[in-house]
Amino acid sequence: MEFIDLKAQQQRLRARIEERICRVLDHGKYIMGPEVFELEEKLANFTGVKHAVSCSSGTDALLMALLALRVVPGDIVFVPAFTFVATAEVLPLIGATPAFVDIDPETWNLDVESLRDAISCVRDEGLGRARGVIAVDLFGLLADYESIHALAEEQGLFVIQDAAQSFGATALGQRAGSNAPIATTSFFPAKPLGCYGDAGAVFTSDDEVAETLRSLRVHGGGRDKYDNVRIGLNGRCDTFQAAVLLEKLEIFEEEIDKRQIVAARYTDSLNGARTLQKIPEGNRSVWAQYSVLSDQRTIDRERLREAGVPTAVYYPKPLHQQDAFRDVALCPVSLSCAEETSRKIFSLPMHAYLGEQDQNRIVEVLFDLSSESEKESKRAG
Numbered sequence: 001m002e003f004i005d006l007k008a009q010q011q012r013l014r015a016r017i018e019e020r021i022c023r024v025l026d027h028g029k030y031i032m033g034p035e036v037f038e039l040e041e042k043l044a045n046f047t048g049v050k051h052a053v054s055c056s057s058g059t060d061a062l063l064m065a066l067l068a069l070r071v072v073p074g075d076i077v078f079v080p081a082f083t084f085v086a087t088a089e090v091l092p093l094i095g096a097t098p099a100f101v102d103i104d105p106e107t108w109n110l111d112v113e114s115l116r117d118a119i120s121c122v123r124d125e126g127l128g129r130a131r132g133v134i135a136v137d138l139f140g141l142l143a144d145y146e147s148i149h150a151l152a153e154e155q156g157l158f159v160i161q162d163a164a165q166s167f168g169a170t171a172l173g174q175r176a177g178s179n180a181p182i183a184t185t186s187f188f189p190a191k192p193l194g195c196y197g198d199a200g201a202v203f204t205s206d207d208e209v210a211e212t213l214r215s216l217r218v219h220g221g222g223r224d225k226y227d228n229v230r231i232g233l234n235g236r237c238d239t240f241q242a243a244v245l246l247e248k249l250e251i252f253e254e255e256i257d258k259r260q261i262v263a264a265r266y267t268d269s270l271n272g273a274r275t276l277q278k279i280p281e282g283n284r285s286v287w288a289q290y291s292v293l294s295d296q297r298t299i300d301r302e303r304l305r306e307a308g309v310p311t312a313v314y315y316p317k318p319l320h321q322q323d324a325f326r327d328v329a330l331c332p333v334s335l336s337c338a339e340e341t342s343r344k345i346f347s348l349p350m351h352a353y354l355g356e357q358d359q360n361r362i363v364e365v366l367f368d369l370s371s372e373s374e375k376e377s378k379r380a381g
């Protein structure tokens with residue numbers, strides 16, 4: 001059994017992807033070839049924003065978004081403590097400071113009350129210039145943008161949507177990538193829409209920001225290749241990856257539907273037995289991960305492993321406990337929910353091609369576990 005089955009998808013698309021790749025080999029425009037622009041147009045249409053600026057990764061997408069918003073050394077940006085390292089890492093890289101915020105115990109996304117407290121603390125104690133917040137759509141569930149925007153507006157902060165895990169998700173019909181003035185995503189192979197290498201995108205409906213992003217991704221270029229108007233990076237998405245993504249995008253809607261079915265089967269079977277991520281009404285997660293909280297994670301995972309079922313822990317350590325952030329980040333509030341979640345969480349196999357039989361087996365192993373441990377605790381009691 002695979003944790004994320006990229007082979008099943010490739011089998012389905014192999015001929016079409018090969019044809020696309022051959023076309024690139026024929027025209028030879030490996031950098032910024034026509035597939036890159038075709039992809040950007042299709043991504044913008046899919047998301048419902050005016051501009052999709054493709055780039056080299058989800059991490060560079062975040063970096064470009066921060067540079068476009070002119071985040072400078074000394075600025076403070078609020079980020080959830082429970083996310084992939086890239087969300088916070090890009091800040092110290094440009095001399096800015098991440099201020100960690102706790103997550104909501106039910107959705108595991110940024111807790112807006114914790115954000116409010118963190119902003120107050122930074123302001124009251126004069127810790128630096130609070131500039132913005134990066135909200136993360138954890139495991140494919142959109143953050144609570146209505147509340148986040150209301151607070152950010154009141155406090156004069158920008159909002160960046162880190163949609164690396166949520167591309168394809170919706171809330172009240174609005175697609176991930178359109179929930180903040182600037183949103184970023186990743187096409188890393190294991191993400192809901194993944195290529196065969198590294199790639200990402202930044203989304204915005206602001207013409208000026210889009211132009212800045214396009215300049216940033218090619219060394220801060222101006223009118224032509226040797227005119228440099230700002231400090232930028234080599235942040236382009238290469239033509240081969242765009243070609244792969246174009247074919248994968250064709251079947252993406254159908255895959256999103258399949259993920260709903262797989263997730264619903266897990267939810268039906270596991271509800272009550274393990275703590276699940278709460279999906280607020282009006283939301284459709286894209287289920288980048290199907291995760292559960294367990295009081296006996298080590299036992300759960302070991303039994304699944306013995307039964308040939310791969311699992312993973314996203315994330316075993318919240319970011320404020322990582323050595324890398326010790327001297328470059330702020331912890332203005334309690335991060336107890338992030339800490340507790342990192343102790344209990346693990347993720348089950350999740351992809352569009354996960355069959356009902358395999359899923360039943362996974363659930364059976366877990367249920368045997370609960371009855372075993374009940375027996376254990378009865379014996380011990």
Ligand SMILES: *Cc1c(COP(=O)(O)O)cnc(C)c1O
Pocket residue numbers: 057058059060083084086087136162164165185186187188198199200
């Ligand atoms: C994967 C991920 C990123 C980084 O994407 P890359 O394409 O791997 O650079 C950023 N933020 C979150 C929340 C992610 O899950």
